[in-house]
Amino acid sequence: MKRVMLVRHGETQWNASRTLQGQADIALSETGREQAVALRKTVEALRPERTITSDLQRALETTRLLGVNAPLACKRLREIDVGDWTGRAISDIQAADPERYLGWRAGDFTPPGGEAWGDFVARTSASVAEALAISDRLLVVCHGGVIRALLEHFIALTPRRIIPVGPASLTVLAERPAGSGAMRLELFNYSPMGPILDAPD
Numbered sequence: 001m002k003r004v005m006l007v008r009h010g011e012t013q014w015n016a017s018r019t020l021q022g023q024a025d026i027a028l029s030e031t032g033r034e035q036a037v038a039l040r041k042t043v044e045a046l047r048p049e050r051t052i053t054s055d056l057q058r059a060l061e062t063t064r065l066l067g068v069n070a071p072l073a074c075k076r077l078r079e080i081d082v083g084d085w086t087g088r089a090i091s092d093i094q095a096a097d098p099e100r101y102l103g104w105r106a107g108d109f110t111p112p113g114g115e116a117w118g119d120f121v122a123r124t125s126a127s128v129a130e131a132l133a134i135s136d137r138l139l140v141v142c143h144g145g146v147i148r149a150l151l152e153h154f155i156a157l158t159p160r161r162i163i164p165v166g167p168a169s170l171t172v173l174a175e176r177p178a179g180s181g182a183m184r185l186e187l188f189n190y191s192p193m194g195p196i197l198d199a200p201d
Contacts, residue, residue, distance in 0.1 A: 002132060002174070003136070003138070003186070004150070005046055005137070005140065005170060006171040006173070007043065008142065008147060008165050008167055009054075009061075009141065009142070010033060010034075010036040010058070010167050011028065011029050011031045011168070012028055013029050014026050015032075016031070018090045018091065019087060019089050020082050020086060020087070020088055020089075021082075021087075022081050022086040023079055023086070025056050027057050027061065032168065035191070036062045036066060037065050038168070039168050039170060040065065043066050043139065043170070044066075048137050048138065049138070050072075051071040051072070051138075052077065052127065052128070052140055053072070053077065053140070054075075054142045056078055060073060068139065076123045077128075077140065077142045078146075079142075079144075079146060080114070080115050080143075080145040081113075081114050082104075082111050083110070083114030083115070084114070090201060105160070106159055106160035120149055121152055121153055124150060125150060125153035128140055144199070144200075147165050148164075148165075150173075151173075157185070163199070164199040166196025166199040168193075169189045169190055169191045170189075170191070173185060173186060174186040
């Protein structure tokens with residue numbers, strides 16, 4: 001049976017202040033490092049055969065803190081490019097244009113200079129599908145938006161129906177029945193430090 005283990009990177013200062021990061025290369029905060037270390041035993045128990053990760057430093061550092069040696073860093077697993085919204089407080093965007101913000105979260109609106117949702121889903125899912133073809137237990141360390149995109153691609157769960165997953169949380173997709181090629185949601189938004197409610201985008 002194939003499994004895809006999806007881990008969002010640990011918290012950054014921009015996450016904590018609810019600032020949109022997009023593809024800005026922001027490091028983990030101390031809290032983010034603690035979150036990643038706390039998740040390590042859970043990930044080790046799942047025995048991933050192969051690990052791919054976004055090449056942004058918050059994902060790379062999370063991968064290292066999970067105890068993974070020699071992961072494959074992949075540019076296609078970067079977070080969605082939010083264009084002119086990069087570095088803006090979510091509260092400011094919501095106050096200025098709440099309908100467009102909700103449209104962006106639903107995958108229906110592209111910020112100026114940003115990446116269209118369909119293009120984002122295509123690039124991230126292609127990267128994971130290629131790695132999954134040669135591995136039965138694949139660990140993917142990435143970003144909240146990437147996890148939403150993969151859930152849409154693999155199990156048809158649209159972004160308007162998904163809450164943001166917590167920093168350093170684990171979501172698992174499993175092929176059921178084995179050999180069918182059909183993925184199902186096995187675990188969602190798990191953190192050994194307890195539930196992270198109202199997680200930041």
